[in-house]
Amino acid sequence: MAVDVSTPVFEGPFDLLLHLILKEQVDIYEVDLSVIVNSYVAEIAKMDVLDLELATEFLLIAATLVDIKARRLLPGREDIDIDEELGIWEERDLLLARLLECKTFKDVGQVFARLASAADRSYARRCGPDERFLELMPDLLEGVKPRQFLAAYMRAMAPKLAPKVDLFHVGVIKANVSDALAELVDELPRIGRISFRHLTADLVDRIEVIVRFLALLELFKQGFVELQQNEKFGDIEIVWLGDSESAMVGSMAIDDYEG
Amino acid sequence: MSEELTVDTAVATPIDADLVRALEAIVLVATDPVPVELLAQILGHPDAVVESLCASLAAAYEEAGHGFQLVRVAGGFRYQSHPDVSVYVERFILDGQKARLSGAALETLAIVAYKQPISRAQIASIRGVDPDGVLRTLQGRGYIDQVGRDPGPGQAVMWGTTPAFLEKLGINSVNDLPPIVEFIPGADIVEALEVGLRISKNEDLEVSTLEPIAVPVEAEHDESGT
Amino acid sequence: MSEELTVDTAVATPIDADLVRALEAIVLVATDPVPVELLAQILGHPDAVVESLCASLAAAYEEAGHGFQLVRVAGGFRYQSHPDVSVYVERFILDGQKARLSGAALETLAIVAYKQPISRAQIASIRGVDPDGVLRTLQGRGYIDQVGRDPGPGQAVMWGTTPAFLEKLGINSVNDLPPIVEFIPGADIVEALEVGLRISKNEDLEVSTLEPIAVPVEAEHDESGT
Numbered sequence: 067m068a069v070d071v072s073t074p075v076f077e078g079p080f081d082l083l084l085h086l087i088l089k090e091q092v093d094i095y096e097v098d099l100s101v102i103v104n105s106y107v108a109e110i111a112k113m114d115v116l117d118l119e120l121a122t123e124f125l126l127i128a129a130t131l132v133d134i135k136a137r138r139l140l141p142g143r144e145d146i147d148i149d150e151e152l153g154i155w156e157e158r159d160l161l162l163a164r165l166l167e168c169k170t171f172k173d174v175g176q177v178f179a180r181l182a183s184a185a186d187r188s189y190a191r192r193c194g195p196d197e198r199f200l201e202l203m204p205d206l207l208e209g210v211k212p213r214q215f216l217a218a219y220m221r222a223m224a225p226k227l228a229p230k231v232d233l234f235h236v237g238v239i240k241a242n243v244s245d246a247l248a249e250l251v252d253e254l255p256r257i258g259r260i261s262f263r264h265l266t267a268d269l270v271d272r273i274e275v276i277v278r279f280l281a282l283l284e285l286f287k288q289g290f291v292e293l294q295q296n297e298k299f300g301d302i303e304i305v306w307l308g309d310s311e312s313a314m315v316g317s318m319a320i321d322d323y324e325g
Numbered sequence: 326m327s328e329e330l331t332v333d334t335a336v337a338t339p340i341d342a343d344l345v346r347a348l349e350a351i352v353l354v355a356t357d358p359v360p361v362e363l364l365a366q367i368l369g370h371p372d373a374v375v376e377s378l379c380a381s382l383a384a385a386y387e388e389a390g391h392g393f394q395l396v397r398v399a400g401g402f403r404y405q406s407h408p409d410v411s412v413y414v415e416r417f418i419l420d421g422q423k424a425r426l427s428g429a430a431l432e433t434l435a436i437v438a439y440k441q442p443i444s445r446a447q448i449a450s451i452r453g454v455d456p457d458g459v460l461r462t463l464q465g466r467g468y469i470d471q472v473g474r475d476p477g478p479g480q481a482v483m484w485g486t487t488p489a490f491l492e493k494l495g496i497n498s499v500n501d502l503p504p505i506v507e508f509i510p511g512a513d514i515v516e517a518l519e520v521g522l523r524i525s526k527n528e529d530l531e532v533s534t535l536e537p538i539a540v541p542v543e544a545e546h547d548e549s550g551t
Numbered sequence: 552m553s554e555e556l557t558v559d560t561a562v563a564t565p566i567d568a569d570l571v572r573a574l575e576a577i578v579l580v581a582t583d584p585v586p587v588e589l590l591a592q593i594l595g596h597p598d599a600v601v602e603s604l605c606a607s608l609a610a611a612y613e614e615a616g617h618g619f620q621l622v623r624v625a626g627g628f629r630y631q632s633h634p635d636v637s638v639y640v641e642r643f644i645l646d647g648q649k650a651r652l653s654g655a656a657l658e659t660l661a662i663v664a665y666k667q668p669i670s671r672a673q674i675a676s677i678r679g680v681d682p683d684g685v686l687r688t689l690q691g692r693g694y695i696d697q698v699g700r701d702p703g704p705g706q707a708v709m710w711g712t713t714p715a716f717l718e719k720l721g722i723n724s725v726n727d728l729p730p731i732v733e734f735i736p737g738a739d740i741v742e743a744l745e746v747g748l749r750i751s752k753n754e755d756l757e758v759s760t761l762e763p764i765a766v767p768v769e770a771e772h773d774e775s776g777t
Binding site for chain 2: 077078079080081084086087088102123127131134158161162164165166167168169170171172173174175176177178179181182183184185187188189190191192193194195196199
C-alpha cells in the first residue's frame with residue numbers, strides 16, 4: 067500500500083499518529099493497524115534530519131505500536147501470560163490517553179485561532195495622556211544614575227547564547243537491542259534492583275537509552291525482570307527476577323535497532 | 326445627549342453626567358486596559374456601578390454606530406477600533422496585518438493557558454515534541470512568561486500566560502475560556518483512536534475492563550482488521 | 552445615531568456612515584495627530600471633505616457631552632481628554648501609573664541613548680524581542696521621541712533621547728554618559744559558550760544549555776551603579 071503521508075511536516079509523533087488513525091475514520095471498522103504501523107515507520111524513515119529528542123519519542127511510540135500489532139497477530143490463546151497482556155494494555159492505554167490529550171489541545175488551538183483572528187480586527191488605543199499631563203507623570207528616572215545606563219546597555223549588548231542547535235549528535239550511532247540485552251543480562255543479576263534512570267545515567271546518547279528500554283521490555287516479557295512505574299512518566303524501578311544461567315540471550319529473536 | 330441619557334437611566338444610583346465623561350476621559354488616556362477597581366477608586370463609586378456604567382456606555386457606542394468600541398479585555402476596559410472598519414485602520418497602520426500564530430504556537434498557548442503554571446517538560450510530554458523554540462517565540466511576543474519555579478526537585482521554570490495573551494485573544498481572563506472538558510474529543514474520535522490501537526482481535530472481557538475510556542466496540546468488527 | 556446624522560448633513564458630498572466610523576477608528580488608534588492629507592488619502596475623499604467631517608464630528612462630540620474631544624493640533628487631528636474632567640485624568644495618572652522603570656525599559660532606553668538615532672528594527676534585533684510597547688511607554692514619559700526617518704529604503708522611524716531625558720539624568724549631553732568599554736566576556740560566559748559547543752556528555756548538560764544563561768555582565772559593571 068502506498069504510504070499516503072503527503073500531508074506536510076508532522077510536528078511530532080502524536081501529530082502523525084492522529085493523522086494516520088483519524089484519516090481512516092471514514093469507516094472505522096476498516097482501520098488496519100498494520101497500515102498505520104507501516105506508514106508510521108515509513109514516516110520515521112523519511113525523517114533525515116535527526117532531532118534526537120523527537121526521534122526518541124517517535125521510536126518509543128513505534129515500539130508500542132509494534133507491540134500492539136504483534137499482540138493482535140497472535141490468535142486468541144489460553145496460555146497468554148496475563149502480566150504480559152496487562153503490560154501491553156497499559157502501554158496502549160497510556161498512548162491512547164496521550165493521543166486524546168494532544169488532540170484536545172489541538173482543538174483548543176483552533177478555538178484560539180478563531181478568537182485571535184476576531185480580536186486582530188480591532189486595534190487598541192495605546193496613545194496615553196497628551197502633553198498637558200506630562201508633568202504629572204511619575205518620573206521613572208528618579209534616582210537612576212548614568213552608570214546604570216552603561217550597565218543596562220552592556221547587558222543588552224552581551225552576546226546571547228544561541229538557541230541550542232546541537233548537531234553533534236547527528237553522528238552515526240550504532241546501538242542494537244541484542245547488545246543491550248547482553249549487557250543487561252550481565253549487569254542486572256549483580257545489581258538486583260535499580261531504577262531506569264540510574265541504569266542509563268552514564269549513557270551519552272538518547273538512542274542508547276531507547277535501546278536499553280526496548281531491551282528491558284524484552285526481558286520483562288520473558289519474565290526476567292519486574293518493572294514498576296508508580297506514576298505516569300515517573301522513574302521505572304527494575305528488579306531482576308531470573309538467575310543469570312537461565313538468561314538465554316542467544317535464543318531471543320530481537321530486531322536490531324540502528325539509529 | 327441621547328447616549329449619556331441612556332447610560333444614566335441604566336444604572337440605579339444617581340450618576341451625574343460628569344461621571345460618564347470622567348470614565349471616558351480616563352479610559353481614553355490609558356495605554357493598557359483599566360481595571361474596574363481602579364476606575365471605581367478614582368471615580369468614588371462602587372465597582373458594580375462602574376461595571377454597569379461601562380457596559381451601558383459600550384452598548385450606547387455600539388448603538389450610535391461609532392468607529393470605536395469600549396471593551397472589557399485582560400481585566401479592564403479599553404478603547405479599540407471597531408472590527409467593521411478594520412480595513413481602513415490597517416491602511417493607516419504602517420506595519421499592516423498583525424502577526425499570525427502558527428499551529429504549533431496556538432497549541433502550545435492552549436496548553437499553557439489551561440495548565441498554567443506548567444513546565445517545559447510537561448508541555449513536551451503533551452505535545453510529544455521539544456517546545457523550546459515555540460516557547461521562546463511566544464515569550465518574545467509577550468504572550469507567555471516565566472511565572473515562577475517548581476518547588477520540587479530540579480526547580481523547573483514554570484510558564485504562564487500574560488495580559489498581552491488575553492488582549493491577543495480579546496478575552497477578559499483565562500477563567501472566561503470554556504472549560505477544557507468541552508474540548509475533549511467526541512465519541513467518534515475516541516472510538517476511532519481506540520479501534521486504531523485495539524490490541525486483541527477477540528476482546529478479552531477481563532482485560533477490557535482496564536480500559537480507562539468506556540467505548541463499547543464489538544469485537545467481531547475487528548476480525549477483518551488484521 | 553444623532554451625531555452621525557449631523558455629520559452627514561454637514562458635508563456636501565454624500566458620505567456613508569462607514570466613512571465616519573473609519574475616521575473615528577483611525578484617529579483613535581493613532582499615537583500621534585493624524586494629518587488631514589493622510590486621512591483624506593486613506594478614506595479616498597478630498598482634504599476639504601475630511602476637514603469638514605472632522606469639524607462636524609468634533610462639534611457633535613462636544614454637543615453630546617463626551618469626556619473626550621476631537622481636536623486639531625499641529626500636524627493633524629487627535630483625540631484627547633476633555634478639559635472639564637482633567638481632574639479625574641490627573642487622579643488616574645497619579646494613582647494608576649507604575650512608578651518604576653522595568654528592566655526591559657531601562658535596557659531599551661540605554662540602547663536608544665547610546666546608539667541614537669536608531670530604528671525600531673535595530674532595537675528589536677539587539678534585544679531579541681518586539682520593543683513597541685516599551686518604546687511607547689518611554690515616548691509617553693517623554694524620555695525618547697521620533698527624531699527623523701532613515702534615509703534608506705523603508706524610511707524607518709528613528710528614535711533618540713529627548714532634552715527632558717538629559718535633564719532628568721542631570722547630564723548635559725549623551726556624551727556625558729559613561730563611555731562604553733569594549734565588551735570582554737567574563738570567564739563564566741566563555742565557559743558557558745564552550746559548554747554549549749561541547750558534545751554534551753549527559754542530559755544535565757543538555758538541559759543547562761537550553762536555558763538562556765543569565766549573562767553575568769551586571770556583576771562586573773553594575774556594582775557602582777546601584
